[in-house]
Amino acid sequence: MSMQRLRRARVEVEPVIIACEELNFVWQPEKVRVFREMWRDGADIRVIAKCLKRKPEEVAILVMDQARAGNIQKRATGIFGI
Numbered sequence: 001m002s003m004q005r006l007r008r009a010r011v012e013v014e015p016v017i018i019a020c021e022e023l024n025f026v027w028q029p030e031k032v033r034v035f036r037e038m039w040r041d042g043a044d045i046r047v048i049a050k051c052l053k054r055k056p057e058e059v060a061i062l063v064m065d066q067a068r069a070g071n072i073q074k075r076a077t078g079i080f081g082i
Helices: 003-010 029-040 045-052 056-068
Strands: none
Touching: 029 045, 029 056, 045 056
């Protein structure tokens, strides 16, 4: 084994952490449409999550995605609605 290969073999790779690995960020277009409607109507993200059978954290990420894309507006009542 060459000296260079030997040096590489000794290097330990530090484990990585994947944030929110257990969450699902894939959305069907129809579910996004329902989300936007409920958001516009002032629904709490916990209610939206229950209706869409998703975790509130997944809906919170969708809020950020849709706000960045300009598809929803900021609400005076925030993510927890009216």
